[in-house]
Amino acid sequence: MPARTAPRPRRAASTRPASRDSRDLIFTAAAELFSARGFDGTGVDDIAHAARLNKAMLYYHFDSKLALYREIVRDMLRAVGARALHTADSPEPADARLVAFIAGLVRLSDERPWFPPLMLREIVEGAPRLDPDTLVLMKDVFMAFGRILGDGHRTGLFRPINPILAYMSVLGPILLNAARERAAARPGRLDLPMFADVPHADLTAHMQHAALRLLSPEPTRA
Amino acid sequence: MPARTAPRPRRAASTRPASRDSRDLIFTAAAELFSARGFDGTGVDDIAHAARLNKAMLYYHFDSKLALYREIVRDMLRAVGARALHTADSPEPADARLVAFIAGLVRLSDERPWFPPLMLREIVEGAPRLDPDTLVLMKDVFMAFGRILGDGHRTGLFRPINPILAYMSVLGPILLNAARERAAARPGRLDLPMFADVPHADLTAHMQHAALRLLSPEPTRA
DNA sequence: GTCTATAAATAGATAGAC
């Protein structure tokens, strides 16, 4: 699921306790932990233990903790960017593309559950650990969103609006809610009301509806 | 500015390099750093250095790094909660209270710039470090928001909506945008388009407008 | 109240056996 450019071939048959590729095990465990506790809050021992391996294996597959982290973020941003560019450049009208953009983000949050918390962290911290190539990927997502916004404005589907504020207003709820959901799912803690379950079916619809309301040119009230 | 329940008296006159109370210096430096780099990303030495003191002073004023962190979050949530409860219980109609609720959050983000990043981090991580008393404060803010929402629904000003999704949709953009702004202001990095300046005047208005559009009962489009 | 020096624990990273 992590997906490097080309999936390496798997060794024939092997026993259960390490049947999946150890690199993927470490990758996934690390993504999970980094998103939950942050880069500094996660030890390489924690990662190795969660992957049911040891840290020597981590260093066998990755150069360093930082290199592993970067690979996770790059993989994630490549996935987001690919989807965003694809929908932004589709021939459909802007409102349909906006709806697809949001559906893509929500679906991606399910496929790569570490995406929302990790993305939030990177924005909050100002992405201090990312290399220039990865920063470009972050930019691409925003530019794709901006293109949808601009097209919508030109075709009269959307009202004029500051693209950054619009981006924050669309991305913020999606990321924050998914991150909240994820935090609530962790064992032990948190029976606060704001961490209660939200019916997953309503979610995409709400986010899409909210975005359309935000951008629609019709005035809503004084 | 951090504000314990009662501000202790200041010593008469003293030289510049440590004229302000050292406790407040450490408190503010720590809040700033914790919000920027997270709890684990911030060392007590970093804090002491930013406060132009040393870590022995930190331990003179606070029991531990964790105790200091908790005090910062508690102070922040007390401020948010007090403001939220005050506006939620005001006699005004719900839409006016919602607008005031948002203005309060934005104003608080200016007064205590560490609030948005810190709050985001706590939600993302599921508040694993907070003591029960502090968790209650988090709950109070949400409940105040919920009361405004419920009143608005009863009086026909708002449409029915899942309170958690509404909370995420109002809080998410405000926190994320303020955090983004703050990350962009840090020296060195980040000239990505999505980290560009947003005219501060537009900000509150946008957030208020967006929230009203989200909750208004009038249908906006199919 | 403020500092320097240091103890004790932890974390990232590597050597080398199997």
Add this chain to the structure above:
DNA sequence: GTCTATCTATTTATAGAC
């Protein structure tokens, strides 16, 4: 490819002088 044992640097926290 996988593991244990270990080195080294960093980090929280404290002792004790001024």
